[in-house]
Amino acid sequence: MKIKELGERKLVNAFLSSLKLPDGVFPLFDDTQAFTLGNQLISFKIDTFVFSTDRPKALAAYDVGWKAITAVASDMAAKGASPYLFMCSLSLPGDMEEEDAISLENGMNDAASEYGGHLIGGDTGEAQDGVVAISGIGLHPDNIYTPRTARVKIENGDIVAVTGNFGYTSLGLNYMLGKIHLDDPILSKALEAFRKPKARVKSGLALSNLGAKSSMDSSDGLALTLSELSRLNGLDVEIKEMPIDDDLKNFFETNYIDPTSYVFYGGEEYELVGIFPAAAEPKLSEFGFRAIGFTNKGTGIIKYKDTVIGNKGYEHFK
């Protein structure tokens, strides 16, 4: 079977299943892999941005660099790590202008600084597609890794909380692809969300103090992220409140748009989705989290009011 018929998730899972982690390196299916050196727990990660599948033509080279670093920083944040060092592999199309390559590099450098890290080296060459691979090393200040599969048993009534707003990124993407018309303030917010997402490093560093039992980066979309956490932990999740702001709520209402597909199936939000003990609720907002629902023992069913939210989301090629 050809790769394009397989789909990205099957390809990644087949690859990860072929690996054997040495003693002290864990976990295989998570946002980062971690290991200890001396007394320091370290997260190690690589992630890839491909022009032909990830870049709308209207997305500036600077934004490509920003997003590529943000994707890695977000995975680190979701595990409770602080981004430290980044390396990049830049394979760029031969007809790309030098000034665009420099913009891309500036985007990477600025994003690395934004997250308290540093881009310290890399490799640059030409390819028939643009491929930006970012590798990162993050440090866990308290040596705690917040995994997808809960590190503390999840109870009925634990809180599901997220950072930020969902829905803007897929509006921004659809606008850039010329599929929808938008006006301010939605337009500005949607473009900002898609072009310059922010990894939630500060929220991530608060996960262990908040007693987070489980956490995951939402870059594949809120529905897929919730489904994955539910499946791994034997849960159902009941969503009480959609994570959107008032502007977006008004926009959906005014235009008679069902927000579900934008909010749950959008992707590229780079927000954190965590499961917390009920006792953490009063402190969540201080660290950028908002409760959106709660857990029950179950079989991976995600419900918003009476709607079952399917296990689907953003995936390349399928």
Added chain:
Amino acid sequence: MKIKELGERKLVNAFLSSLKLPDGVFPLFDDTQAFTLGNQLISFKIDTFVFSTDRPKALAAYDVGWKAITAVASDMAAKGASPYLFMCSLSLPGDMEEEDAISLENGMNDAASEYGGHLIGGDTGEAQDGVVAISGIGLHPDNIYTPRTARVKIENGDIVAVTGNFGYTSLGLNYMLGKIHLDDPILSKALEAFRKPKARVKSGLALSNLGAKSSMDSSDGLALTLSELSRLNGLDVEIKEMPIDDDLKNFFETNYIDPTSYVFYGGEEYELVGIFPAAAEPKLSEFGFRAIGFTNKGTGIIKYKDTVIGNKGYEHFK
């Protein structure tokens, strides 16, 4: 100016010049970047294999995986580090067969094991070119980094020594491209050298004990490597003996071929080139090194007998 007009080396140098290393991370223009965590000196590296520029059609997917890991392991070896963990970013053409993708992964896993390391994770997706980016973390067992710019002053008469044989890889590449005819034993050796080069991890780990002042991986070709070491350290190098074995010597003589271009300008050898104090000579062979010449204070001129070896070698796109 478009990237294809710039050339790879200018592109890499422009990129590296844009970086600012934080305290404790060094050096910028070297085979790896290094930093200390706790009491452990660590090398961090990323390197890229691009199908459209690095893969002759006859090169099997398994070999692509092997070579991609080897390139990173070799850079670590050249600095005196032991490869520990690898992550890969696999961007593969959609029409690649699943079994070829699995072969590629097997090649990566086998090479990582060969070097005492482990492939522990990564990212897989589709692109219009095949791009394999490998990131690696290596540990310096004695906390010594052997840099390109000598860590101990180089004297007149210091020894230039290399591991392995040069010349076979470019013969292998030219054979695979259908440009030359070869018979055994040269054919087998040339194909093995190009398909399954071996990073010299054991030799690299001996660098500090041998008192190596400077070292570099030879993957851009012997001439470029010697020129870079000479330029950085204010040296001329006089080559007394070409690093080839008897079979290759006979082959060049029998066929009236000037070995210079194959030996000095070939590239992809993944051998180590080091500068050692004269006192190290008796111990070099025990660790896989062979003296090929010596240093004089100078301006970067490389001479083999009466021939000046130019500062040129393998470079993509120019």
